[in-house]
Amino acid sequence: MNWDLLATYTPMYADALWVVVQLGFWGVFGSLILGALVALVRHWKVPVVDRIAGGYIEVARNTPSMVQLYFLYFGLPLIGVKASGFACAIAGLTFLGGAYMAEAIRSGLEAVREGQYRAAASLGLSQTQTMRLVVLPQALAVALPAITANVIFLIKETSIVSIIAVVDLMALTQNLIGMFYTSNEAYLMLVISYLVLLLPVSIGLRALERRFRRGIA
Amino acid sequence: MSALLSITGLRKSYGELLVLDGIDVEVHRGEVVVVVGPSGCGKSTLLRCLNGLEPIQGGKIQLGDQVLSDPGTDWTKARQRIGMVFQDYELFGHLNVLDNIVLAPLHVQKRSRAEAVDEAMALLERVGLPEKAAAFPKELSGGQKQRIAIIRSLILHPELMLFDEVTAALDPEMVREVLDVIGELADEGMTMVLVTHELSFARAVADQIILLDAGHVAEASDPETFFTHPESERARTFLASLEFAPRHRVGGGTDSHV
Amino acid sequence: MKIITKIIGSLLSLSIAAGCTAEPASQESAAPDSLQAIREEGTITIGVFRDLPPYGSQDSSGNFVGYDVYFAEQIGKDLGVKVEYVGLDAQGRVPALTGGKVDLVLANFTVTEERKAQVDFADPYMKVYIGVVSPDSAPITDISQLAGKSLIVAQGTTQQTYFTTEHPEITLDVYTTETDAFAALKDGRAPALSQDTTNVLAWALQNPGFSVGIEKLGEPAFIAPAVRKGNTSLLNWLNEEIAALPSDFFHNNYAETLEPVYGSAANPDDIVVENGNPET
Structure with a gap:
């Protein structure tokens, strides 16, 4: 182990870590929004759109995420849609994560009994209030463990963006090993970087789960 | 005396299945009406029609001066005049007792939190559960949950309360x-x-007993008449069936409450 | 036919084994990938490029073809063993050797100081310069034009190391495969792409609208067979083999595999190295 090398690598890994943080944040944010929309469409069985949403979930979950990313980056320019690697990475994570988030949120929505809607309505709550104040908080509490797993999954999934030339932790590691054959140092930095990122996220999410799940059996 | 609630010719069906077929009931202010009948007779459906939880296919429902069966009815307003308590409590699991009670006063009636909390605490005091304000529903017994559910409706100051098999x-x-x-x-x-x-509770508290059978009102009379010399044959068979199997239903024997 | 090859192969390996026993036991014979083991096995595993025509790639029926494969076939013939191919990416070449996945890498593998620390190179059979290809609409003819801009390279190539260390002012867009790197250039994701001059020349010929604006950047680099570090018996055999091959062997290889692609765009004498002599 070359300790000087670790010092040289540290700022590079800090940069790559920041890339992963941004990808992870926007990817999770995007997939939660998309997932919530798809879950609601499926839950309410909105005609036609429900079918499309179902198809989307199947495609997103049953095709390799690498293929999805290739399609966004190398496929879409063929029809004139060209986005940067970073944008494609976020879109790819959103596309992939949206499907998993949708299923998690939908199972949460389905865990809220019909009677809760009736009780909320009988108190005079509007449909929007019922969703916002009664249904979604409970659905999210039920869905939270699955959402947490998806968040961690998505952050780890950022490691495939190297195929579209985005320099995340994995790409940086491969670059350093490819150029200088310093596998030990590079892998050690890789592991440390992921731990630095994922441990706090994991602990934070677990605390959130405990908080949200109070009340829910 | 004019009726607070009057139901005329109410019809309700689920697709082909006709559940309520021309119901006429009048409830006067201060009156307690108990609806009884065999399971599947449409009792619960009738209650849910009264506060718009179920759309109706015909007839008229009027509360005071307001015709609720009009298509333009603003149910979020109307439902504040009609409290409802359910068999399965339906407290909101993510909220503690106090927040369950003040949810509608704050978000529907836009009352101040301090004022709503004061009234909620007074109501909790009244049903003997002030120490449960911060508890979550899952920490309560069924009886405690149902008392909370009742005051969650009462805090809106309804003119009419609907109880749907709340002890079942x-x-x-x-x-x-x-x-x-x-x-x-x-x-x-x-x-x-x-x-x-x-039924013994019904007999003690009711001003009027209505027997529903297959979507019709089979008998509507005062408790004394209903239990001692009912007018209809259907009421007699209904009462007879209960006397032979009074202990088989959920909720325990009627005798203990006389 | 197969049986005959097999018999000849085993006869050969017998005679060589007999030859070996006449000498004092050499320390190489203990190495797992040694020449003797290959001969006993009757198979040599050679790593070639999976997607870098005309050096190493698979044709429509899945057979490996190209300049490196032409040489690999000759090695198999002269060793008297069957050749088993493993398709590699640029960054997979060193791990394939260190991990014992292949005996030999013939994959457009440029000799560099960093790589010498990882693997042993035999004598060269090709020389290359770093080239830069760019669209005709915005040609890059001098490296200074790229300052502050980005340049496409493939992961694990000499170009990646060269630009990282020599031209930090250029941002590198690193793609994991050659195919993706060229696709990105076509999509206009960066102003230019750098690869060995021969590769960019070949690609530009097939892709109208692109030209090699910089043909010779820096000193020439040499391409040589690589073996696992310490595999001296195979290394020595390779050097003897390269020296013993006819002095027009690689020109013939060029004529068969590279000429159809480069045509008049390249001069074989700029590319081919005969008998391991850099001056050829």
Whole structure:
């Protein structure tokens, strides 16, 4: 182990870590929004759109995420849609994560009994209030463990963006090993970087789960 | 005396299945009406039609001066005049007791939190559960949950309360504490419509007993008449069936509440 | 036919084994990938490029073809063993050797100081310069034009190391495969791409609208067979083999595999190295 090398690598890994943080944040944010929309469409069985949403979930979950990313980056320019690697990475994570988030949120929505809607309505709550104040908080509490797993999954999934030339932790590691054959140092930095990122996220999410799940059996 | 609630020719069907077929009922202010009948006779559906939880296919429902069956009815407003309590409590699991009670006052009636909390605490005091304000529903017994559900409706100051088999899911020893609360409300002059299997309680508290059978009102009379010399043959067979199997239903024996 | 090859192969390996026993036991014979083991096995595993025509790639029926494969076939013939191919990416070449996945890498593998620390190179059979290809609409003819801009390279190539260390002012867009790197250039994701001059020349010929604006950047680099570090018996055999091959062997290889692609765009004498002599 070359300790000087670790010092040289540290700022590079800090940069790559920041890339992963941004990808992870926007990817999770995007997939939660998309997932919530798809879950609601499926839950309410909105005609036609429900079918499309179902198809989307199947495609997103049953095709390799690498293929999805290739399609966004190398496929879409063929029809004139060209986005940067970073944008494609976020879109790819959103596309992939949206499907998993949708299923998690939908199972949460389905865990809220019909009677809760009736009780909320009988108190005079509007449909929007019922969703916002009664249904979604409970659905999210039920869905939270699955959402947490998806968040961690998505952050780890950022490691495939190297195929579209985005320099995340994995790409940086491969670059350093490819150029200088310093596998030990590079892998050690890789592991440390992921731990630095994922441990706090994991602990934070677990605390959130405990908080949200109070009340829910 | 004019009726607070009048139902005329109410019809309700689920697709082909006709559940309520021309119901006429009048409930006067301060009156307690108990709806009884065999399971599947449409009792619960009738209650749900009254506060718009179920769309109706015909007839008229009027509360005071307001015709609720009009298509333009603003139900979020109308439902504040009609409280409803359910068999399965339906407290909101993610909120503690106090937040369950003040949710509608804050978000529907836009009352101040301080004022709503004051009234909620007074109501909790009244049903003997002030120490449970910060508890979550899952930490409560069935009887406690149902008392909270009742005051969650009461805090909106409804003119009419609907009780849908509110003791049916309770262990026998908890039925009493809930019925006591309802009894007190009746004594105070709250207008209410109850669906219940607790016939001895019905007999004690009701001003009018309505027997529903296959979507029709089979008998509507005062409790004395209903229980001692009912006019209809259907009421006699209904009562006879209960006397032979009074202990087989959920909620324990009727005898203990006489 | 197969049986005959097999018999000849085993006869050969017998005679060589006999030859070996006449000498004092050499320390190489203990190495797992040693020449003797290959001969006993009757198979040599050679790593070639999976997607870098005309050096190493698979044709429509899945057979490996190209300049490196032409040489690999000759090695198999002269060793008297069957050749088993493993398709590699640029960054997979060193791990394939260190991990014992292949005996030999013939994959457009440029000799560098960093790589010498990882693997042993035999004598060269090709020389290359770094080239830069760019669209005709915005040609890059001098490296200074790229300052502050980005340049496409493939992961694990000499170009990646060269630009990282020599031209930090240029941002590198690193793609994991050659195919993706060229696709990105076509999509206009960066102003230019750098690869060995021969590769960019070949690609530009097939892709109208692109030209090699910089043909010779820096000193020439040499391409040589690589073996696992310490595999001296195979290394020595390779050097003897390269020296013993006819002095027009690689020109013939060029004529068969590279000429159809480069045509008049390249001069074989700029590319081919005969008998391991850099001056050829």
